[in-house]
Amino acid sequence: MTKHIPMKHDVLQTNKTYAEQNRTRFYDENTFTINLISSPGSGKTSVLEKTIKNLKTIMNIGVIEGDVATDLDAARIAKHNVKAVQINTHGACHLDAKMVAGVLSLFPLKEIDLMVIENVGNLVCPAAFDLGEHVNVALLSTTEGADKVVKYPTVFENADVVLLNKIDLLPYTGFDLKQFRDDVHQLNPDAPIFELSAHSGEGIGRWTKWLKESWVSQTQAKDFDWT
Amino acid sequence: MHEVSLIYEVLLHVEQASRQGGMNKVTIIKLTIGEQMMVMPEALQFAFDTLRKGPAAEAELKWEIIEGIYFYIDYIEGEESSD
Ligand SMILES: Nc1nc2c(ncn2[C@@H]2O[C@H](COP(=O)(O)OP(=O)(O)O)[C@@H](O)[C@H]2O)c(=O)[nH]1
Ligand SMILES: [Mg+2]
Numbered sequence: 001m002t003k004h005i006p007m008k009h010d011v012l013q014t015n016k017t018y019a020e021q022n023r024t025r026f027y028d029e030n031t032f033t034i035n036l037i038s039s040p041g042s043g044k045t046s047v048l049e050k051t052i053k054n055l056k057t058i059m060n061i062g063v064i065e066g067d068v069a070t071d072l073d074a075a076r077i078a079k080h081n082v083k084a085v086q087i088n089t090h091g092a093c094h095l096d097a098k099m100v101a102g103v104l105s106l107f108p109l110k111e112i113d114l115m116v117i118e119n120v121g122n123l124v125c126p127a128a129f130d131l132g133e134h135v136n137v138a139l140l141s142t143t144e145g146a147d148k149v150v151k152y153p154t155v156f157e158n159a160d161v162v163l164l165n166k167i168d169l170l171p172y173t174g175f176d177l178k179q180f181r182d183d184v185h186q187l188n189p190d191a192p193i194f195e196l197s198a199h200s201g202e203g204i205g206r207w208t209k210w211l212k213e214s215w216v217s218q219t220q221a222k223d224f225d226w227t
Numbered sequence: 228m229h230e231v232s233l234i235y236e237v238l239l240h241v242e243q244a245s246r247q248g249g250m251n252k253v254t255i256i257k258l259t260i261g262e263q264m265m266v267m268p269e270a271l272q273f274a275f276d277t278l279r280k281g282p283a284a285e286a287e288l289k290w291e292i293i294e295g296i297y298f299y300i301d302y303i304e305g306e307e308s309s310d
Contacts, residue, residue: 125229
């Protein structure tokens with residue numbers, strides 16, 4: 001006899017549960033966490049290195065590096081005397097909350113003010129997996145073309161802040177800045193945009209100032225949380 | 228590419244539900260997928276064809292696309308165990 005079993009089962013629930021646990025941990029330990037998403041080669045690690053240089057003196061920073069293979073990026077970050085842990089996803093195109101949960105014990109979280117999670121280079125898959133972060137950062141570079149915002153809208157819609165890297169190359173790439181700004185505003189009117197270059201350092205200060213202020217307001221919000 | 232991890236989870240839950248529901252052969256698995264999940268139907272079918280096993284080994288995968296970030300297993304259909 002044919003049988004029908006209604007399930008209404010949320011397949012993302014496992015990830016959501018781990019993400020909530022991570023978020024609680026970050027909250028309890030006062031660790032402000034960002035999830036950095038872009039396609040491969042946009043400059044996530046380069047921007048991160050510049051960010052570390054700028055903020056290292058005022059914040060304790062930890063980094064989780066996600067890549068399909070190798071620990072090259074963690075090695076790049078470790079050179080800046082920052083604790084970096086590499087996760088290899090062995091083929092998976094994104095980090096999930098369980099993978100992140102698995103490495104948190106390797107950090108002295110109590111001492112870490114800012115945790116940066118560099119996701120696997122990909123503009124599609126990471127968007128669907130909450131890691132428990134406070135802030136989603138979407139990064140695009142001027143060599144990719146401004147149309148990638150509308151071609152990969154989910155990442156830009158969900159971002160709390162959008163970075164445009166490699167503005168030193170603007171004269172050569174024909175990147176349409178106006179289209180980029182308009183499309184980001186259209187998809188996500190609240191997200192601030194920072195245009196910067198990890199190579200020249202231009203714009204890095206404005207971005208790190210925003211990051212520092214977000215961290216401060218997060219910490220203060222917690223101090224005033226009476227519940 | 229995240230289709231593989233999603234299908235893996237689907238198969239785990241389908242196997243569990245079919246066992247609990249006394250179904251020895253699953254014929255249909257129906258999913259509801261949010262458009263913003265950016266799931267590729269071909270990749271989903273491919274992942275399913277690669278990973279299918281157990282009571283769902285011969286099931287047909289069906290899905291409906293809706294707005295948003297969702298990935299639900301709606302229902303399963305199949306043959307009831309005779310014992
Ligand atoms: N011209 C230029 N090149 C950059 C900039 N940022 C990164 N790159 C280069 O882009 C390549 C990829 O950078 P990487 O940080 O590894 O990108 P990731 O894969 O997103 O982590 C490297 O060769 C970097 O030197 C930039 O602002 N300007
Ligand atoms: Mg990198």
